[in-house]
Amino acid sequence: MLCEKTEFALEDFMPYRLNRAAEAVSLAFARIYKEKYGLSRPEWRAFAIVGQFGTVTATEISAKSTMDRTKVSRAVFSLEDQGWLKRSQDVKDRRVENLELTPQGRKKFETLTKLAQLFEEEIVAVLGRKNMSDLQNGLIAIEKEFLQE
Amino acid sequence: MLCEKTEFALEDFMPYRLNRAAEAVSLAFARIYKEKYGLSRPEWRAFAIVGQFGTVTATEISAKSTMDRTKVSRAVFSLEDQGWLKRSQDVKDRRVENLELTPQGRKKFETLTKLAQLFEEEIVAVLGRKNMSDLQNGLIAIEKEFLQE
DNA sequence: CTCATATTGTTGCAAGTGTAACAATATCTT
DNA sequence: AAGATATTGTTACACTTGCAACAATATGAG
Numbered sequence: 001m002l003c004e005k006t007e008f009a010l011e012d013f014m015p016y017r018l019n020r021a022a023e024a025v026s027l028a029f030a031r032i033y034k035e036k037y038g039l040s041r042p043e044w045r046a047f048a049i050v051g052q053f054g055t056v057t058a059t060e061i062s063a064k065s066t067m068d069r070t071k072v073s074r075a076v077f078s079l080e081d082q083g084w085l086k087r088s089q090d091v092k093d094r095r096v097e098n099l100e101l102t103p104q105g106r107k108k109f110e111t112l113t114k115l116a117q118l119f120e121e122e123i124v125a126v127l128g129r130k131n132m133s134d135l136q137n138g139l140i141a142i143e144k145e146f147l148q149e
Numbered sequence: 150m151l152c153e154k155t156e157f158a159l160e161d162f163m164p165y166r167l168n169r170a171a172e173a174v175s176l177a178f179a180r181i182y183k184e185k186y187g188l189s190r191p192e193w194r195a196f197a198i199v200g201q202f203g204t205v206t207a208t209e210i211s212a213k214s215t216m217d218r219t220k221v222s223r224a225v226f227s228l229e230d231q232g233w234l235k236r237s238q239d240v241k242d243r244r245v246e247n248l249e250l251t252p253q254g255r256k257k258f259e260t261l262t263k264l265a266q267l268f269e270e271e272i273v274a275v276l277g278r279k280n281m282s283d284l285q286n287g288l289i290a291i292e293k294e295f296l297q298e
Numbered sequence: 299c300t301c302a303t304a305t306t307g308t309t310g311c312a313a314g315t316g317t318a319a320c321a322a323t324a325t326c327t328t
Numbered sequence: 329a330a331g332a333t334a335t336t337g338t339t340a341c342a343c344t345t346g347c348a349a350c351a352a353t354a355t356g357a358g
Contacts, residue, residue: 218308
């Protein structure tokens with residue numbers, strides 16, 4: 001029976017490694033939407049959710065993008081100011097505001113998603129399809145286990 | 150030849166998925182060192198690096214933990230205030246301060262690394278050894294490709 | 299040896315963030 | 329129907345962050 005030496009190394013610690021990879025990828029993609037389109041990360045996420053779902057409320061954006069309500073609120077303001085998104089009060093529940101992209105917003109969204117897909121393909125090119133889908137599954141399992149548990 | 154519909158879904162977008170998983174895991178582990186030991190994430194990272202390498206400079210911590218110099222500076226102050234770490238001016242280069250754990254810091258470090266290892270095992274239990282190492286490799290490949298490229 | 303340049307660690311400041319409080323509205327209980 | 333409770337989106341405030349500037353020191357060029 002062996003007595004294993006248990007020396008700790010931060011760089012091999014999974015939470016740290018995950019964070020580094022996530023940060024690296026996020027920053028790389030952020031360079032695209034930030035420098036070229038002036039969007040912050042919260043703005044990009046909110047933008048993506050509205051573009052994807054057509055008409056949503058702030059609360060829905062919050063849930064689907066795992067962002068704080070206040071973050072969403074500010075992102076929505078900014079996107080509205082920039083003319084990508086418009087809001088309209090819900091008639092059935094007047095607390096709620098329905099959000100959707102403006103025509104220009106829709107066009108910008110098409111461009112952004114194209115960029116996102118190119119970026120995704122870049123990752124596939126690095127990893128290969130098989131590893132990519134293994135990675136996805138691993139991430140899903142991890143998220144499921146540790147999300148607000 | 151098929152014309153593929155290219156609908157974008159944020160939740161399937163790799164950068165977003167990576168971030169969610171990383172955040173979930175980090176928060177789960179943070180609950181341990183934060184609530185029980187009052188450490189912030191930068192503090193935990195700096196702590197781990199000093200504990201692992203024995204004697205290091207702030208610049209080295211910065212490099213090994215991928216944290217901004219100012220973040221390290223503030224984390225080191227805090228760890229020093231809490232008595233886990235002490236600094237001493239380098240004799241050969243007086244700009245430099247050598248940092249190392251105090252005896253109490255060393256003890257705390259042993260406790261923290263034990264917790265980290267337990268946490269790591271929890272992840273292994275979720276994923277299985279094989280998937281775990283596949284995941285690690287995927288993350289390494291991604292980081293290599295996208296880090297400050 | 300001297301002056302220009304680089305490096306180390308800290309700090310000022312502006313921007314971003316989360317928690318808690320809030321007003322407006324909706325829903326539930328009786 | 330009335331009052332208590334919950335939900336939506338915004339805002340105030342305190343805290344964290346990164347960039348740029350900084351003083352102190354070291355290194356390099358001539």
